[in-house]
Amino acid sequence: MRLLPAPSAQSLRLLFLFIFVMGVAPSPALTAGCPDRCVCDDQLVVQCAGQDLILFPNDLPLATRQLIISNNRIKELPALQLNYLSDLVYLDVSNNTLAEISESTFGNLRKLAYLDLSFNTMVQIEDRTFGPLSSLVMLRLTDNPGLSDIHSDAFSENLALQVLDVSRNNLTALNISTLIALPSLRSLGLSGNPWTCDCDTEDLCLWVLIEGFKFQVNKAVVLCWVGDPAMLQGLITAYRHINSFS
Ligand SMILES: *[C@@H]1O[C@H](CO)[C@@H](O)[C@H](O)[C@H]1NC(C)=O
Numbered sequence: 399m400r401l402l403p404a405p406s407a408q409s410l411r412l413l414f415l416f417i418f419v420m421g422v423a424p425s426p427a428l429t430a431g432c433p434d435r436c437v438c439d440d441q442l443v444v445q446c447a448g449q450d451l452i453l454f455p456n457d458l459p460l461a462t463r464q465l466i467i468s469n470n471r472i473k474e475l476p477a478l479q480l481n482y483l484s485d486l487v488y489l490d491v492s493n494n495t496l497a498e499i500s501e502s503t504f505g506n507l508r509k510l511a512y513l514d515l516s517f518n519t520m521v522q523i524e525d526r527t528f529g530p531l532s533s534l535v536m537l538r539l540t541d542n543p544g545l546s547d548i549h550s551d552a553f554s555e556n557l558a559l560q561v562l563d564v565s566r567n568n569l570t571a572l573n574i575s576t577l578i579a580l581p582s583l584r585s586l587g588l589s590g591n592p593w594t595c596d597c598d599t600e601d602l603c604l605w606v607l608i609e610g611f612k613f614q615v616n617k618a619v620v621l622c623w624v625g626d627p628a629m630l631q632g633l634i635t636a637y638r639h640i641n642s643f644s
Pocket residue numbers: 448449469470493517
């Protein structure tokens with residue numbers, strides 16, 4: 399005795415169509431596989447370093463928490479694909495050929511805590527580029543040899559930022575008026591830039607003197623003071639004094 403009618407050929411075909419449509423997502427970014435030339439583990443880490451990739455990987459698991467695509471030749475971070483990864487906490491894009499990033503690049507990455515953009519070919523960082531990254535704790539932006547311009551408000555919304563490293567770029571000036579206001583910032587890497595210590599950057603030098611105890615007082619800052627030996631001596635004395643109590 400059959401309680402259920404046998405499925406007709408028509409309904410089987412519909413069912414098949416349904417599974418097929420659901421199984422093959424409309425966008426490559428929505429699939430749950432592991433990208434070619436990458437290794438995905440059950441900790442939601444996707445490792446694609448040094449695979450000679452020229453494009454941002456397709457087929458990333460949506461729940462990816464760490465993405466390592468360093469040591470490739472990726473030119474662009476596509477906002478659409480990247481922003482599907484709303485659980486991303488760690489993103490290493492160091493040592494690629496990224497030339498620009500914009501406000502929309504990181505539009506939806508509200509959990510991102512670590513971002514490494516070192517060893518790329520960026521030339522400028524615009525206003526609000528990192529604006530959506532409200533959980534960002536560490537930003538490494540070193541070794542972009544042509545990077546000569548960082549907008550004064552580039553980091554103004556990154557209230558969780560603790561470590562910012564802009565060493566070894568081509569910066570002659572850095573307007574620190576918004577950095578001063580960041581409540582969590584405790585380390586600022588500045589070395590290896592061709593700082594010019596004229597009136598425009600006087601603010602930078604002055605601030606480091608006052609707040610130097612919070613930061614690694616490094617060569618770049620000392621270079622800024624070479625033009626005025628008395629003030630350089632003042633900085634060193636203040637720094638030693640503060641350190642002798644720490
Ligand atoms: C950048 O990646 C290339 C290719 O994997 C590698 O040969 C080179 O050593 C890397 N450079 C740095 C600074 O990591």
